Amino acid sequence: MTAVLEVSDIKKRFGGIHAVDGVSFEVREGEILGIIGPNGCGKSTLFNCILGQLQPSEGEVKLDGRVTTGMRPCDINKLGVSRTFQLLQIFPKLSVRENLILAAQEHKGTMMSRLFGPRDAGLNGAADQMIAFFKLTHLADELAGGLSYGQQKLLDAAMAFMAGPRLVLLDEPAGGVNLTMLGNLRDRLKAFNEERGATFVVIEHNMDFVMSLCTRVLVLAEGKVLAEGLPAEVRANPAVIEAYLGH
Amino acid sequence: MSEAARTRLNYAGVAIALAFLILAPLEFHRYGIYILSQWAVMTIAAIGLNLTLGYAGQVSLAQGAFVGIGAYCAAILTTQGWPLIAAIALALVLCFVIGWLLGYPALRVQHHYLAFVTLAFSTLAFLVFRNESWLTNGTEGIDGVPRPTVLGLSTTPHLYYYYFCLFMLALVTLATLGLVRSPWGRAFIALRENPLRALSLGVDTRRYILMAFAIGSALGGLAGALYAPLVGLVEPPAFTLTLSLNLLMMVIVGGSGYFLGPFLGGLVAVLLPEWLRVVDNYYLILYALLVMGLLIYSPTGLIGIVDRFLVDRRTRAASAARAAASASIERP
Ligand SMILES: Nc1ncnc2c1ncn2[C@@H]1O[C@H](COP(=O)(O)OP(=O)(O)OP(=O)(O)O)[C@@H](O)[C@H]1O
Numbered sequence: 122m123t124a125v126l127e128v129s130d131i132k133k134r135f136g137g138i139h140a141v142d143g144v145s146f147e148v149r150e151g152e153i154l155g156i157i158g159p160n161g162c163g164k165s166t167l168f169n170c171i172l173g174q175l176q177p178s179e180g181e182v183k184l185d186g187r188v189t190t191g192m193r194p195c196d197i198n199k200l201g202v203s204r205t206f207q208l209l210q211i212f213p214k215l216s217v218r219e220n221l222i223l224a225a226q227e228h229k230g231t232m233m234s235r236l237f238g239p240r241d242a243g244l245n246g247a248a249d250q251m252i253a254f255f256k257l258t259h260l261a262d263e264l265a266g267g268l269s270y271g272q273q274k275l276l277d278a279a280m281a282f283m284a285g286p287r288l289v290l291l292d293e294p295a296g297g298v299n300l301t302m303l304g305n306l307r308d309r310l311k312a313f314n315e316e317r318g319a320t321f322v323v324i325e326h327n328m329d330f331v332m333s334l335c336t337r338v339l340v341l342a343e344g345k346v347l348a349e350g351l352p353a354e355v356r357a358n359p360a361v362i363e364a365y366l367g368h
Numbered sequence: 369m370s371e372a373a374r375t376r377l378n379y380a381g382v383a384i385a386l387a388f389l390i391l392a393p394l395e396f397h398r399y400g401i402y403i404l405s406q407w408a409v410m411t412i413a414a415i416g417l418n419l420t421l422g423y424a425g426q427v428s429l430a431q432g433a434f435v436g437i438g439a440y441c442a443a444i445l446t447t448q449g450w451p452l453i454a455a456i457a458l459a460l461v462l463c464f465v466i467g468w469l470l471g472y473p474a475l476r477v478q479h480h481y482l483a484f485v486t487l488a489f490s491t492l493a494f495l496v497f498r499n500e501s502w503l504t505n506g507t508e509g510i511d512g513v514p515r516p517t518v519l520g521l522s523t524t525p526h527l528y529y530y531y532f533c534l535f536m537l538a539l540v541t542l543a544t545l546g547l548v549r550s551p552w553g554r555a556f557i558a559l560r561e562n563p564l565r566a567l568s569l570g571v572d573t574r575r576y577i578l579m580a581f582a583i584g585s586a587l588g589g590l591a592g593a594l595y596a597p598l599v600g601l602v603e604p605p606a607f608t609l610t611l612s613l614n615l616l617m618m619v620i621v622g623g624s625g626y627f628l629g630p631f632l633g634g635l636v637a638v639l640l641p642e643w644l645r646v647v648d649n650y651y652l653i654l655y656a657l658l659v660m661g662l663l664i665y666s667p668t669g670l671i672g673i674v675d676r677f678l679v680d681r682r683t684r685a686a687s688a689a690r691a692a693a694s695a696s697i698e699r700p
């Protein structure tokens with residue numbers, strides 16, 4: 122199997138803090154890789170380095186064998202990689218539908234066709250499908266800012282899928298989401314993975330969520346990889362229990 | 369209110385406004401027509417600023433400078449015998465390019481820092497208008513800017529020039545409406561609301577920021593090119609920071625980021641001072657108090673008040689519908 126994402130020896134320093142301190146891993150096509158680790162161990166910083174929000178101090182990122190370190194986030198996104206952020210990031214003054222159309226409009230046509238072409242950039246149908254898929258149909262034309270936190274969280278995730286990405290990085294998708302919604306979200310993600318072959322990397326503190334969703338788990342501690350393996354292996358690893366899981 | 373009813377209401381509103389704008393001046397004095405022409409011209413500049421600031425969220429205190437650049441384009445060219453249309457074309461292109469360049473600082477700094485950068489540009493432009501006498505005739509300014517002949521008709525009478533300005537305003541309105549309703553408009557709003565997320569969704573924020581500055585500034589230039597023949601005399605004091613601040617106030621008082629904001633804000637900024645002339649020296653104070661009162665009551669401007677009213681009605685209608693639905697469930 123080919124590696125969709127290869128991360129080699131990424132380091133990121135903030136002043137004296139080594140937030141990410143030499144992390145390497147690979148993600149293969151169709152995988153759902155979980156990343157866990159204590160607060161402040163560098164998970165979000167790692168995502169930011171992979172997707173261009175931050176420039177790593179050292180190291181290299183490859184997507185489909187192509188080096189992407191130094192590229193801008195919008196260009197990396199156009200290679201078929203999307204993400205969500207740890208803190209909710211939606212556009213409150215746009216409707217749910219508009220949020221979703223925005224999430225894909227830059228992937229179609231040119232600047233000119235977006236200026237003179239149809240208002241929805243031909244994406245209304247796709248947006249409706251995504252809205253139905255995430256069970257938000259009754260809210261399609263509401264302003265996103267008026268949705269509940271959990272609903273906004275679903276919208277946030279839905280936006281990441283709008284452009285039909287091959288690889289999606291999710292930073293704590295389950296944070297603040299209630300149990301029913303959580304099951305719903307997990308089913309949606311699994312369906313995307315199975316039906317469309319999308320590959321995921323998921324940062325998450327909710328262990329049940331990670332264990333029931335991920336095919337492989339990477340454990341970070343203090344900016345370094347502490348362990349890596351199947352969910353069951355990781356859960357049984359004494360070093361992981363010591364550093365993260367407790368008891 | 370249903371979608372169709374709202375559309376009908378919109379059309380009715382537009383028809384009434386248009387009828388007023390076309391017919392009212394027939395009853396006006398020369399001065400009234402002049403004031404209304406000024407409204408049309410300054411509204412074009414405010415529409416431009418509303419794109420940059422209201423939609424794309426990029427603070428600019430330089431719109432008055434672009435009006436100045438456009439006005440000097442028109443004054444210099446038409447007094448040399450060029451047709452106004454050539455001056456308009458030059459003003460559009462020149463201000464587009466300069467606006468584009470002014471957008472570069474916005475890629476690095478935001479909010480009040482950006483305000484200072486654009487303020488510096490505004491000052492720079494004023495110094496050029498005043499000091500480069502070989503081009504601008506310095507403090508004396510350029511007098512006798514002629515009005516154009518349109519379709520064989522001289523627009524020297526105020527009324528005819530007013531119709532010309534109104535026509536240009538209509539063109540700008542339609543073009544801007546097309547723009548803000550296109551995917552570009554959505555990208556501008558995304559830029560304003562959450563640039564980090566927009567960038568992660570493939571929105572080339574750099575290109576859209578530059579475009580927002582360039583297009584907004586070009587409209588400022590167009591307004592300037594129409595302003596010069598309106599007043600006939602183009603001199604530096606007309607294009608100081610005060611004009612930029614006035615335009616900013618039009619956008620904010622009308623409703624920043626709302627399509628109709630600049631039209632209403634323009635009305636307030638151009639007409640209110642005229643009406644308040646009766647109170648003589650106190651008019652500026654009264655004007656300032658009125659504006660402050662409005663913004664405290666409705667930070668989203670005049671349109672914000674209308675919007676709130678409509679939302680209230682919709683919520684009330686929705687809760688009435690819900691109440692009716694639950695009542696029919698309880699009564700089997
Ligand atoms: N922009 C920044 N400037 C300075 N320090 C930063 C910055 N971003 C992160 N850090 C530091 O880097 C370290 C790692 O932060 P990061 O957000 O990656 O942790 P995390 O693993 O995502 O934690 P959590 O589980 O709480 O989300 C922390 O010590 C944090 O204080």
Ligand SMILES: [Mg+2]
Nearest residue numbers: 164165166207
């Ligand atoms: Mg984090």
